[in-house]
Amino acid sequence: MDANLIVFIIMAVVAVGSALGMLLNRNAVYSALFLILNFATMAVFYIILGGPFIAMTQVTVYAGAIMVLFLFVIMLLGAEELAGGRVKIDWQKPAAVVLGLLLMAELFVVVFFRETVFGEAAELTEFGTPQQIGLTLFNDYLLPFEITAFLLLAAMIGAIVIARRVRQKPGKQETEER
Amino acid sequence: MVPIDYYVALSAVLFTIGALGVLTRRNAIIIFMSIELMLNAGNLLFVAFARMYEALSGQIFVFFVMTVAAAEVAVGLALIVAVFRTKNTINIDEASTLKG
Numbered sequence: 387m388d389a390n391l392i393v394f395i396i397m398a399v400v401a402v403g404s405a406l407g408m409l410l411n412r413n414a415v416y417s418a419l420f421l422i423l424n425f426a427t428m429a430v431f432y433i434i435l436g437g438p439f440i441a442m443t444q445v446t447v448y449a450g451a452i453m454v455l456f457l458f459v460i461m462l463l464g465a466e467e468l469a470g471g472r473v474k475i476d477w478q479k480p481a482a483v484v485l486g487l488l489l490m491a492e493l494f495v496v497v498f499f500r501e502t503v504f505g506e507a508a509e510l511t512e513f514g515t516p517q518q519i520g521l522t523l524f525n526d527y528l529l530p531f532e533i534t535a536f537l538l539l540a541a542m543i544g545a546i547v548i549a550r551r552v553r554q555k556p557g558k559q560e561t562e563e564r
Numbered sequence: 565m566v567p568i569d570y571y572v573a574l575s576a577v578l579f580t581i582g583a584l585g586v587l588t589r590r591n592a593i594i595i596f597m598s599i600e601l602m603l604n605a606g607n608l609l610f611v612a613f614a615r616m617y618e619a620l621s622g623q624i625f626v627f628f629v630m631t632v633a634a635a636e637v638a639v640g641l642a643l644i645v646a647v648f649r650t651k652n653t654i655n656i657d658e659a660s661t662l663k664g
Contacts, residue, residue, distance in 0.1 A: 402574070402578070405601055408581075408598075409581055409584060428604055431611070448630065463645065463648050463654065487580075490577065493580070504567070504568040504572070514620065514623055538635055548639065
């Protein structure tokens with residue numbers, strides 16, 4: 387058996403297990419930690435598929451920055467578990483499970499009963515290295531790259547404006563960030 | 565080598581789990597994390613097909629999806645904090661004031 391296939395099977399089990407752990411855990415902090423594990427397995431898949439740069443970005447941006455932000459907000463709000471809270475639509479969960487299984491069945495039908503054939507993954511040596519990514523990014527995708535810079539700036543300003551606390555004091559227009 | 569079909573199947577399973585999370589959970593932060601899981605399932609497909617077609621564009625698009633996800637998380641979590649300030653809960657069933 388091919389070494390890549392063994393790694394794939396082990397990591398696929400970990401990925402699905404950690405995703406289910408995220409879905410089923412009552413405590414939001416544990417859910418976030420399961421999701422970090424899931425993102426780490428994704429990075430392993432990216433390495434198998436020949437994308438070392440994307441794998442490193444996955445670990446630093448997703449498992450690092452984004453999930454730290456999630457954990458920070460969970461702990462800031464003290465929202466580990468929802469207090470009581472009545473369920474407003476009784477049939478929502480069974481309906482969601484049925485529809486979710488239907489979605490999965492549909493995706494499997496589309497994947498495994500199709501006309502076209504997916505080829506084997508090509509054997510490549512110089513693929514997805516930081517150098518290759520950089521050349522493609524700055525030659526072919528320079529404008530989208532610049533646009534993402536503006537997107538991130540807008541998101542940063544938006545996050546600060548939305549999350550700041552407006553102090554309600556007469557005659558004082560002072561605002562305070564959170 | 566691992567057949568691309570396996571990656572497509574794994575991605576379908578992960579996407580379904582994310583969709584189930586959005587549909588069943590009531591905690592706004594967990595719903596948000598489920599959306600991130602679905603984005604990652606899509607990213608996995610991008611990288612798998614980039615490998616199959618030997619086209620680096622797929623990996624570049626994963627890079628852009630990550631950037632958009634980072635922006636989305638920053639704004640979305642700020643919105644959740646703002647909702648928590650007014651409602652004192654992040655149960656999305658409580659955020660139904662606009663309902664007619």
